[in-house]
Amino acid sequence: MTELAGEANVAPAPPRSALQRVLDSDIFYSFTGSPVTIASAVITLLLVAAALLAPLVAPHNPFDPASLSIADSLLPPVWNKDGVSDYLLGTDDQGRDVLSTILYGMRISLSVGFASVLLAIAIGVPLGLAAGYFGGYADAIIMRVADVQLTFPAILTALLIDGVARGIAGPQAYNDVVFPVLVISIGLSFWVQYARTVRGSVLVEANKEYVLAARLIGLRPIAILFRHILPNVIGPVLVIATINLALAIITEATLSFLGVGVPPTQPSLGTLIRIGNDYLFSGEWWITIFPGITLAVLVLAVNLLGDWLRDALNPKLR
């Protein structure tokens, strides 16, 4: 063998563990370098933790009708002269503790949000992969369906599906399926962005030589798509997903606000805002304002995280 082995001037650098690579990476560096991002991440984590641990953390269970007492309704927050320490942020018109309802409501908001984003990804990414890789009729059909989908505003699509489900299931059975229906209706209105982004990235990657090398050894298209191309196009999907999450939460809140989302016995942040809306000008401001602030802060934090992720993953900005 020739002296080609002497390529490295020093001993080859030892391979690093996965954790080491994360800590060394440019992404982690940009994360720690931005106070806004760190703050957003902390806030998001706190809110998510609070929602997950709601049964342990919340002083009351607002979803249990037995624990509610009309006598306690419309109490102001604790720092008000009429406030009671039992209900830190006051109560709504049915005697539900606003703080507890916010915590439980966030669970609904976050779970519906996550689930619908996951559904949108599960629909959009494979369709985008297929459209980009196979081209021709598959591409044309998928993209035309996407175009049609985009002509309908997300809320409208969600309302439509919701209404149809309600009609089919009837008001009684509807309450049992309301969550899957919500997730499906929101998820179906968002898949298009993923499909389009992925399709664009696939068009670029599919011509690269590592894909040719894979075809050369006879790999089937499915294997090439999922093992080779998918890892390389998933970056933008993460960014869209993060920003989408915020949008999904708002959409669910809007639907609940409009009265076509979650049932009134299991209020989400949106429902609370709607309930409180009626009382806003008669003086019981806390029913709307506190859930509103929570929603705004949650959505802002998630959006900022998404912004950071997009910039961090953009090689040109590094």
Place this chain on the structure above:
Amino acid sequence: MSVTAPATETRGEVDAPLVRIEGLTRVFDLSKRWLNRVLEGSGRITLTAVDHVGFSIPRGETYALVGESGSGKSTIAKIAVGLLPPSAGSVSIAGVDIWRERDATVLRGVRRRIQMIFQDPYASLNPRWRVGAIVAEPIKAFDLVADKPARDARVGELLSLVGLDPRDARKFPHEFSGGQRQRVAIARALASNPEFIVCDEPTSALDVSVQAQVLNLLRELQGRLGLTYLFISHNLAVVRHVATRVGVLYLGRLVEEAPSKTLFADPRHPYTRMLLDSVPDIDMTGRERVPIAGENPNPISPPPGCHFHPRCPFAFERCRVEAPAFKPVAAGHAAACHAVDEGRI
């Protein structure tokens, strides 16, 4: 499993060339969509990227295909390895017509023996895969080594063979330089124990000193493993160092073919001569050059007759009308030129 020349499994054709390409033609349809064509009244637009190209490569030799952009060399490379179907013609490797063979087992067997090394070291390795997985992939695809530890050992062997450290298997491509990546690509190409490797401009994107290392590596591997190469390049000086036989392409047609020594000593076709003259004179010999005329025409609408006639100092009426046939000039030396055929040059 040690590294030796692979056993030959030809179908009884021991002396025949390993690779035989005949009448290869590839036409691309670049027309606009039907509706556009109807509305605009435009016709179909086709691009004949490869026009009846044929050559053969005996086992253990290197055939160089030389041409500039638009010559069709990359298209021929892709057809030869099975990535792009031809419009006409055949590619036979070890006696198997890879585009007409119906038996899946036979086809798979042949596929294992063909490999390719690409031009761009940055795009030819999946950036998300570790180098070890990249090199192991052909081994897995062809079920050559079933047992993981043995496979890892084989990957280590291959990496050493190309001058890298076996421990590099855990790294990602971006941790390597361009030259090292190309070595990884070579290791991957060797993983399936191929007999025939198409090298598509393997060093065009590399620095000169790295190019020398990679070319020497390819040469050494050929000697050790009995490999057959189809070497695609636009650089005649590089070709001089690697090729046994050279074919010159212009706008999809083979215009001259000769053993390496003859082509450089006695080029006949005017385009070959022009190409040789364009190579910068690094030895500063002050050699005389024929002035170069014009640019490569658009391959979509090439000049009629002999494609080269607008730039050819020896062109005359017949060249504008009739495409020259590829005819022998001397033993093993052929050219497609009326002037050469008529003995005028």
Place this chain on the structure above:
Amino acid sequence: MTPTLSVRNLRVDIPTRHGVLTAIDDLSFDIAPGEVLGVVGESGAGKSITGAAIIGLLDPPGRVARGEIRLAGSRIDNLPRGEMRRLRGKRIGMIFQDPLTSLDPLYRIGDQLVETILTHEKISPAAARDKAERLLTEVGIPAAGHRMASYPHQFSGGMRQRVVIALALAADPALVIADEPTTALDVSVQAQIIALIKRLCRERGASVMLITHDMGVIAETADRVCVLYAGRLAEIGAVRDVVKRPQHPYTAGLMAAIPSLSDELGTALAQIPGAMPRLDAIPKGCAFHPRCPHVFDRCVAERPPAYATGSSDAACFLHDPQRAVAAAGGAA
């Protein structure tokens, strides 16, 4: 006679989160009026950065940390941005590698030329159009009047590069910096473009700094050549000297590794073991010493300055006159 360009002890630093990388380290050279200087090096040697530093277009956070750059005697490395901008195009013309991205695809060729001319000269638009047409004819574009109305995508690669050359020469600059002007072109076109650059610059008395990795192009075109390695000067001298009698071991290795038409058929190429060090791993002492066949103790510890060797100047201790004296003294 004042050199058109004079670079002294240039140092370009790139601060990163891992530390400061020195992309160019103590580089000095001159370009005389009308001369073609080739700046040669492999990837990462710093040749493009040198061009960018001279013209004031270093990508931040890269910056000129030390040294002086003088154009016809006056300093230009410390000019405010507005003045540097006026200088660019007017007194220094640039030709970049990729003609596809050098021209704005949305504007006609004629309009881009006229815009450049009007930016640097106070003449009427009609006079500018005339000058643009003459320039296009000069660079070899047939039916120039007609082609003024074409868009860049309607030209071939070689034609586009000719337009870029016309743009660079539009304001009659004293210095033209050409960064890999032919790398993206076909071989048969390369020779034409190189000849064009050389002829036009000679006719106008402009100096040329020709940056490339292709020694062949240098051998054909340049008067003098400067070889860079890991951001440092390895050798500089007349082209004939450096190409035929390289004095620095790197240059010698490089020349030996280049395949040429007069090489013995089918032989192996001479190769230099190892690879050029990355900027964050430049060895102490002479940057080339780990790969050098003639390395000795001093090379590992000290960085060699450029020594005059009788033909070119080489930064290598082999050419230290003291060493020759000491050796002679020792032997005596």
